Amino acid sequence: MLGRIRGILVEKAPGQALVECAGLGYEVDIPFTTFFHLPETGQEVTLHTHFAVREDAHSLYGFASRLDRDLFRLLIKVNGVGPKLAVGILSGLDAEQFIRCVEARDANALVKLPGVGKKTAERLLIEMTDRIGQLEGQFVPTSQDATGSGMAGQKLPMRGQDPRDEAEAALIALGYKPQEAAKAISKVAEDGMSSEALIRLALRNMIPA
Structure with missing residues (x-):
């Protein structure tokens, strides 16, 4: 299995x-939480990966931290949660935030994620409560872990x-409805903001930490 990749971000x-x-x-x-940690193109990057064969x-999935990757592997074992939904979950919440939601039994935060309804949120809380113990003791990396310096399957025409x-x-590629996406962006948009900044702020407002 391909567990890690290190190379130049093209x-x-x-x-x-x-x-x-x-x-x-x-x-x-990659989930959005990993995208925000990526270095500039042309620089070295290290990603923890999961290789899925159908x-x-x-498909090769990459994550800024091993903790995110290992949580992804636990999520896709949950009934009704495939790789696409797992990436969507980790786009809105990083591993630490997701674990806090499970520990607090916070279904409200989970249902704000695209593709996660009430029943799915309840299933996640039930099944992941026992599984997150497998993640205990892992070091939680900082943003530097994705730099090498210490929506799944969708290609977006971003530049x-x-x-x-x-x-x-x-x-929209993540799973939000067009009206939701437009409203979220309009709330945070200011002149001169990059797409990355807009996405980060919009997600923060839609899914409070």
Whole structure:
């Protein structure tokens, strides 16, 4: 299994990164929480990965921290939670925030995530309560862990667009309805803001920590 990849970040967009390693370019699906930790293109990046094989596709998922990757592996074992939904969950909440939600039995925070209804939130709280104990004792990396310096499966046309359009497209790809995405971006948008800043603030307002 491919557990980690280190190479040069060639391209990045919310939902995906292209990493060149030993002359090969690996398309890696990433949650937004990992995207925010990525270095600038052309720099070295290290991602903890999970390789998923299906009859119709081989997918590589990447995460800024081992904790996020290991939580992803636990999430996809939950009944009704596939890789796409697990990436969506980790786009709105990083591993620490998700663990706090489970410990606090906070279903309200979970249902604000796209694709997570009340029943799914309740199932997550029930099944993950016993499983998060497997994550205890892990070191929680800082943003530097994704730099090498100490929406899954969707390719987004992020560069060259208006930052607001880019941010809305990213939220829609994550699973939010177009009206929700437009409203969230309009609430936080100010002149000169990058798409990354818009996405971060919009998610923070939609899913309070």
